[in-house]
Amino acid sequence: MTIESWLAERTAPGTLGPQAERVAHILARQPQFASYASARGIAERAAVNVSTVVRTAQQLGFEGWPQLREDLRALYLASVSSGDTTLDSAATEPAAQMLRQDANNIAALATPDNLAAIRATARAIKAARRTLVISSGSGAGPAHILSYLGSIAGHDIQLALDSATSQAVQVARLGAGDCLVTINNWRLTRTLRGLTRLARERGATVSVLTDLRSSPLADDADHLIITPIEATHPGPSLTGVVAAVQAVLSELADDDAARASGRVQQLWQELDLMDDQP
Known part of the structure; x- marks a missing residue:
């Protein structure tokens, strides 16, 4: 239980x-x-x-x-x-205890339901004409990771983290054949809840990463990934959320993604963007 x-x-x-x-x-x-x-x-x-x-x-x-x-x-x-x-907060140094808690969070993430939802989210992104990722607050970090690395892998993944009005414009453009990924942890804003519902109403496939199965976002999710966020300090730990994002990215990895990534890295080399060029 x-x-x-x-x-x-x-x-x-x-x-x-x-x-x-x-x-x-x-x-x-x-x-x-x-x-x-x-x-x-x-x-x-x-x-x-x-x-x-x-x-x-x-x-x-x-x-x-x-x-x-x-x-x-x-x-x-x-x-x-x-x-x-040995879970008493005085048992270890804070850093060691936080690392242990993050290990527990990742272990708790790997449930059969979560793994199925992670695979389904990756399939939805692969099949989508385009994918939009929305979040707020500290969820912006994992959202950036999914959008950036997913784009390098050749998927049309756009990030909407600006004002609520800007997010609304981007979500309103979604429809059948598109995908929305909502990342929420800790507090849920009215904007994030409303935009997730709007995407579902417009026919987009909705995947939600959130920390509570009872989150109102679950009502509008086709795929629900529960990401533990317990920390040993005030506020959430994002390690489990990032691990869930990385798991989705691992499911996106295939020959097409490898070729797309290779083209991006070749472009970086041609433009001489990196300081670690051979």
Whole structure:
């Protein structure tokens, strides 16, 4: 059982309220941190007050935060497949702990459902007349990687990261035979949600990379890739998101992609663009 499904079993959709939902999202997105954090630590990451954390625990059927944390910790430790359960934040240096967490995020990414969605996303990009990639905030980094390396491999992949109005113009041009890839992690903007829905309504194939299976973006996704983003510091880790992008790119690799990449590199050499030319 995932942390997200465990939480879903304990409350009906839409009954927690906005602030309590933010607490629940911390539990689902950062279970390692939450398994050992104080109520104040959870409140700081969720940007709520401590009493909201306590009320959320009670809404989920617990007497208070310590009781919820105890059950959450047991569930999380049971889900750690590596057998390394030395997870206290004081156990290692921050850098080493973050590297270990990123390794866990990548391992959690490789589920059968995710692998199937990754392969389907690559097929959609290959078949599309053109592909548009949209994101916001920290998701811009993985979006750039997909667009840039996918373009070098010979695919018409365009990036839309400018203003909401500019993104809307580009999404409005999509139709049947096109593909939209939406990359979202941490907070979801209204713009990103609306543009993803617009692409689906216009007939484009929609692939979504997001960190929660319960994300509103899932309603408009033909293919859904769940990317763990837990970090040992405030905010998301993007390592799992980049790994998912790299997995899609690996599925795009074929003889045509190799020839396209070779032509690009030959062009770079002819234009003398690189300082490491032989």
